Amino acid sequence: MSISKELQVLKEFKCPDRCVLSAYVNTNPADPDQLKGAWRIHLKSGLKRIEEYITASKDENELQAFKKLKDKVVKEIEDHQHDLHKGVVIFASENPELWSVHYVQVHVRTSFHWEDHPVLEEMEYMYKAYPEAGIVLPSFGEVRILDTAMGFLNDELIYDFEPNLQGWGDRKKSSDDDNHPAIGSSKVDVLEPRLKENLGRFYKGMGEIVEKLKKERGWKEIHVAGEAELAKAFAEILREKPASCIHKNLNNSKPYEVLHQVFEK
Structure with a gap:
């Protein structure tokens, strides 16, 4: 599926409640901020902040759903840590199911989002600059x-x-x-x-x-x-x-x- 078509599918994805984890991770080895694999720290601290926020809301089902996705996202990136490029973008949901992974060769600004839809603004910006x-x-x-x-x-x-x-x-x-x-x-x-x-x-x-x-x-x-x-x-x-x-x-x-x-x- 082309990126433009996949973006259209992602735009139409929606949950009744918050269930979509959108993760943008800068893994560019040439970036001074990423010395000695600093992306690992940014990845885990960014996900931890979201987990703390959900924990404070005291919604156990939402917390368990997030933890599963968090572990899956961390495993995905760590499994590919030896062939990372400039960035990784992942959109994930447990129910309804969504797993969309993009290893990109363009600059990515690290950010994490937990919403009822994929947060696509950064992805759309990158695609506009580097389309097919x-x-x-x-x-x-x-x-x-x-x-x-x-x-x-x-x-x-x-x-x-x-x-x-x-x-x-x-x-x-x-x-x-x-x-x-x-x-x-x-x-x-x-x-x-x-x-x-x-x-x-x-x-x-x-x-x-x-x-x-x-x-x-x-x-x-x-x-x-x-x-x-x-x-x-x-x-x-x-x-x-x-x-x-x-x-x-x-x-x-x-x-x-x-x-x-x-x-x-």
């Missing part, structure tokens, strides 16, 4: 496409261009691709007219593929990044203007570096 998006990296030798959401790479596709054969095909990214000779070769200004014409046809066909991927994968945005002439040329063949067009060759960059350039610059 396709990042297109055109070069002379290939077009590289990153399928992303919430700062994560979902998939990576590469379409090769054979200039003399007017042919092209798609392939998955592999470890051997780092030495692919065509990557970054984009001196379109010195190409023969015939090769420029073939490249134009290649880009036109790729534009149709990108539009199809946008529909199939639910992208809210398309971003283009490449050397100026190639990025401009590819952006112009798209039916909808891209959300951004960055004049920088990122084809040799790792996916997380590309995402940083596109979304955080």
